Amino acid sequence: MTAGQTKHRRVSHGSAPILALEHIVKRYGALTALEDVSLNVNRGEVVCLIGPSGSGKSTLLRCANALETLDGGRILFEGREVHAGDPKSARAVRQRMGMVFQNFELFPHLTVLRNITIGPTTVLRLDPAAAEQRARTLLAKVDLSDKATAYPAALSGGQQQRVAIARALAMEPALMLFDEPTSALDPETVGEVLTVMKALADEGTTMVVVTHEMDFARRVGDWIVVFDKGRIIEEGPPKQIFETTTVARTREFLSHLGWHGESTLEAADVAPLDKEDIAR
Amino acid sequence: MNLDWSVVWDNLPRFWDGALMTVWLSVVTMALAIPGGLVLAFMRLSKVRVVAKSATAFVEFFRATPLILQIYWIYYVLPAYFDVQLSQMTTAIVGLVCNISSFNSETFRAGIVSIRLGQWNAGRAIGMTDRQVMVRIVLPQALMRVLPAFATTWVSLFKDTSLVSIISVADLSYVSLKIRTESFRIFEVLTAMAAIYWMMGYPQAKLVDWLHRRYRVAE
Numbered sequence: 001m002t003a004g005q006t007k008h009r010r011v012s013h014g015s016a017p018i019l020a021l022e023h024i025v026k027r028y029g030a031l032t033a034l035e036d037v038s039l040n041v042n043r044g045e046v047v048c049l050i051g052p053s054g055s056g057k058s059t060l061l062r063c064a065n066a067l068e069t070l071d072g073g074r075i076l077f078e079g080r081e082v083h084a085g086d087p088k089s090a091r092a093v094r095q096r097m098g099m100v101f102q103n104f105e106l107f108p109h110l111t112v113l114r115n116i117t118i119g120p121t122t123v124l125r126l127d128p129a130a131a132e133q134r135a136r137t138l139l140a141k142v143d144l145s146d147k148a149t150a151y152p153a154a155l156s157g158g159q160q161q162r163v164a165i166a167r168a169l170a171m172e173p174a175l176m177l178f179d180e181p182t183s184a185l186d187p188e189t190v191g192e193v194l195t196v197m198k199a200l201a202d203e204g205t206t207m208v209v210v211t212h213e214m215d216f217a218r219r220v221g222d223w224i225v226v227f228d229k230g231r232i233i234e235e236g237p238p239k240q241i242f243e244t245t246t247v248a249r250t251r252e253f254l255s256h257l258g259w260h261g262e263s264t265l266e267a268a269d270v271a272p273l274d275k276e277d278i279a280r
Numbered sequence: 281m282n283l284d285w286s287v288v289w290d291n292l293p294r295f296w297d298g299a300l301m302t303v304w305l306s307v308v309t310m311a312l313a314i315p316g317g318l319v320l321a322f323m324r325l326s327k328v329r330v331v332a333k334s335a336t337a338f339v340e341f342f343r344a345t346p347l348i349l350q351i352y353w354i355y356y357v358l359p360a361y362f363d364v365q366l367s368q369m370t371t372a373i374v375g376l377v378c379n380i381s382s383f384n385s386e387t388f389r390a391g392i393v394s395i396r397l398g399q400w401n402a403g404r405a406i407g408m409t410d411r412q413v414m415v416r417i418v419l420p421q422a423l424m425r426v427l428p429a430f431a432t433t434w435v436s437l438f439k440d441t442s443l444v445s446i447i448s449v450a451d452l453s454y455v456s457l458k459i460r461t462e463s464f465r466i467f468e469v470l471t472a473m474a475a476i477y478w479m480m481g482y483p484q485a486k487l488v489d490w491l492h493r494r495y496r497v498a499e
Binding site: 065119 | 398399403409410420424497499
């Protein structure tokens with residue numbers, strides 16, 4: 001079974017997808033990172049990209065955000081084609097698309113507050129007072145109001161990632177991209193980041209999340225896309241992917257992560273991590 | 281040994297003027313060599329090959345030849361063969377600025393390329409232009425990172441200004457050597473000269489150490 005079985009109903013609210021990838025191809029020398037990948041993201045949807053490391057998920061996000069040029073196909077964002085090679089077009093896209101990186105990539109020479117205001121003040125030309133107001137609201141939202149004057153190095157990984165989320169939100173993006181946002185975190189701080197992300201999803205934020213947190217994908221994702229070797233091997237609602245998949249490769253990938261179908265799923269429901277960190 | 285330190289006290293105003301000239305030369309040179317070094321560094325990082333190559337040629341020439349030769353060349357060769365006669369002071373400044381700009385450009389370039397690509401992507405991801413990322417994100421971190429190397433160049437410059445005495449620019453070296461010739465008090469004059477250089481140079485080195493501790497970017 002391959003991409004042929006993608007005909008599932010999705011909530012698109014009757015409007016065109018906010019992000020449409022059409023047959024995109026991305027190569028690095030001899031390596032093909034993405035091979036004929038097509039994917040739609042609708043407004044208000046949380047799309048989770050899962051699959052083995054090196055299967056092209058992160059590359060897809062970087063392409064969507066015009067950080068990489070394409071070797072084939074095209075990307076439409078809010079109905080307009082993204083041209084990564086054209087700085088103006090790339091900037092127009094990035095201003096409307098927030099991105100959260102695996103390694104946070106906060107600006108270490110700036111305070112937390114300045115990390116969040118620098119985008120709005122330099123790119124959107126927002127006046128500093130308004131930008132600071134916006135930043136403080138966002139800091140409250142990610143529960144870090146007391147860290148406004150701290151420098152990133154003084155924060156834990158989970159705190160840094162929450163600041164990075166606030167920094168992206170400060171641009172008031174139409175779409176948020178998360179590139180393995182919890183992969184570089186200590187286990188005990190993963191939950192606080194996922195909690196923030198779940199809250200965003202609950203507010204209706206449109207999100208594309210590359211993740212290895214299967215529990216998050218299952219609970220928060222509206223649509224799950226499984227990658228392998230630069231291709232989409234299956235996509236569908238969480239129930240299909242995690243409970244009733246008939247694609248052998250999907251099942252194999254999930255079992256490598258310790259995911260063994262429905263029975264384990266029930267056990268996971270009562271695992272402490274769910275109750276304390278995600279459902280908090 | 282029969283020492284007579286009065287030669288030092290009697291000539292204090294001249295030592296003072298020489299020291300002022302040394303400080304002035306250093307400050308003016310560095311004030312020009314910082315932008316000069318940045319321009320050369322940006323040129324070397326340029327994607328336009330001819331721009332990068334010409335900056336490389338300039339830098340490698342001035343780094344690999346002695347400053348004293350550069351000063352002689354500007355002072356004696358330019359007028360003889362190219363009909364360009366610069367004053368002693370201008371010669372001194374031009375020679376020093378070309379030389380120090382070259383060293384600065386290497387320092388700045390090393391700092392800039394040491395900032396990881398993720399910082400560029402983070403800046404671009406919030407919609408910044410590459411120029412904004414460079415000026416607001418990369419350069420501030422790069423400059424703090426290379427401050428110790430930059431300080432080494434500064435202290436070298438401070439001492440290397442002594443080379444301009446060969447074309448009669450009245451810096452501390454020139455004045456000291458002149459007093460020595462007039463008075464024949466070699467030990468006293470050269471000791472005073474060393475003491476004055478040290479008293480000026482040492483606090484600078486300490487100041488930079490302090491700046492680096494104070495403003496280091498933690499990561």
